[in-house]
Amino acid sequence: MARWGMVIDFDKCVGCQSCSIACKAENNVPHGSPEEHRKRTAPFWQKVIAVSNGEYPVQRTDLIPMPCMHCDNAPCVMVCPARATYHRDDGIVIQNFRRCIGCKYCIVACPYGVRSFNYKEPVEQEYHRPDPPPNREDKGVWPYPHRVHGVVEKCTFCFHRMDEAVKQGKRVGEEVVTACAEACPARAIHFGDLDDHNSEVSKLLAARPSIRLREGMGTHPKVYYLLK
């Protein structure tokens, strides 16, 4: 079984937010009104944060794309009382909206702040992409999940694409990647199998120094950042 992971190159990221927009288009995440953004109630599955460091003459801004880290030792899986968040066999931390009771304990427990609460009823839309074809028979309601307000949601590593690719025998990481990796104009986001030594992500991690966010928390994230 593959173990999906993501490698993000700090050297290449320009902070254009294409990944955020692509994620919203792919997963029907509401765009949010200015009022909602001001109140911080607009959901994000993927976002790019800018971190300023230092005072004006020696000031530096760093851009960090923040998908869900899909930790091997995920605090959200640990604290979810309703088994709504769990690990799949391929390591993806998935959120089951039908089980979620909306207690928001996982948002509290997440060290990365990548989980969003659905404050209003999302609008149902048609999935516009021709490939991979949405297979609604065996995957239920994905892609474009039917979900309601009052549940917690987050990045899924576009698992509907990965499942479809594995079924069709396509190469994940080259032919099929997540929506954010696909949309990145600088090709800063790489996606692939961390257990496969020949995959692009494994080669990148072997070749360049990398970090993971808040490694001191012991969460073992599957999103790696290549340093500048």
Added chain:
Amino acid sequence: MSSTFVSIDGKSRGYKTLVTVLVVLALSGLISFVGSYIQGHQTFGSSNVIPWGMPIVLTIYLIGLSAGSLILSSLTYVFGREEYRPIARMAVYLAIVLIFGALLSIAIDLGRPEKFWRLLMFFYMNNMSSMFAINGILYGGYFVLTLTYLVLIFSGLTAYVKKMGVVAVCWAVLVHMGTGAIFGFIAAREAWVSPIKPLEFLAAAITSGVALLILAVVLTLKFTGRKVNREMVVSLGRMLSVFIIILMVLIFVDKMTHFYSPERGATVFMLAGQYSWMFWVLQVGLVAVVPLAILFNPRLNKTVRYVSLGGSFCRRRHLLREILPGNSRRGLSAALLSRTHRRGVGEGRGVCHNAGGDDSVPGYTGYSGLALCAWFEVPGVIAGEGTRGRARPGRSTRCRGITCGRRNTCRSGNIRNH
């Protein structure tokens, strides 16, 4: 003081006024709940930055009061201190009513309150590594145990009452320590994570329980025109002062350990930041300084009036928790970025939000109906217990929006369940 209990006929004017006021409050709470369900949880002032709003504050406040007052009832029924017998029964009754309010507050805080039953599917649908699931067992068992305890007390089976008292009190200790563990075991929140958080919660529970009991006893007896036993109230006040000191020591130790740990941003923010006045004025000032000044004043600590005044200040303690969600998130931003950056975190855009936020104010006002409802349940309890003699939970809880709220939950569940 000999305890004589008479049942009331419910025809007096004061009783009818009280019931009317409580019904109005319950209705306003129900309307607020429906509004929050339809409009979303931003009415609580919560956001993705501060996910837990007022209902959680209310929950731990009520659970603390409940567990604290049940622990106090053990003075009579377990340790055999006869001078507290008049209040022991009231303490158990308060525990039941307050835990009911706490469970209702949890349901309000859920995004999908109609799925509350999933929390009660112990072991079957629950992830037992979650403190929420474990606390579900604790709260449910607590409710049943306390009810049994009260029934035993009324039926006068003294031998069983003592055994049941031991079990119920141990369970109550577990309940509030479990509530503390919900917060204390979350490593992502620097302001919360602490091994002494369960003990701190326990101390807070007993402190606020004593304070509430003083207030309830004095108000009930005044309200029904009976004589207040001064010695009992004064000795309760002495007990309260000891508990306040214990609580303050625990809070001090908690803050100090956070001060010395690598991530001290959250604690610094709480003690010296924008909202530090909440901590210093409300928590330290109103909970510790003012009551202790009253209780240790040689002139005032002998009078019923001032002891109960001290108690009323002390009861505000848990409300202070509302500062916690905001400031802990600030700590999150600091810690999240400290992996690569050490300074200038506050200027970062994206995750580094202004903790607290001004948006919470309209949210709180929208919620005030419900909060008031729970706040004023105390007089309802007093009236129910003090004048009726035999406590009947069904009668008094009717006036608190609880039954109405639950009915509404079921109805919307039918409509909205997907």
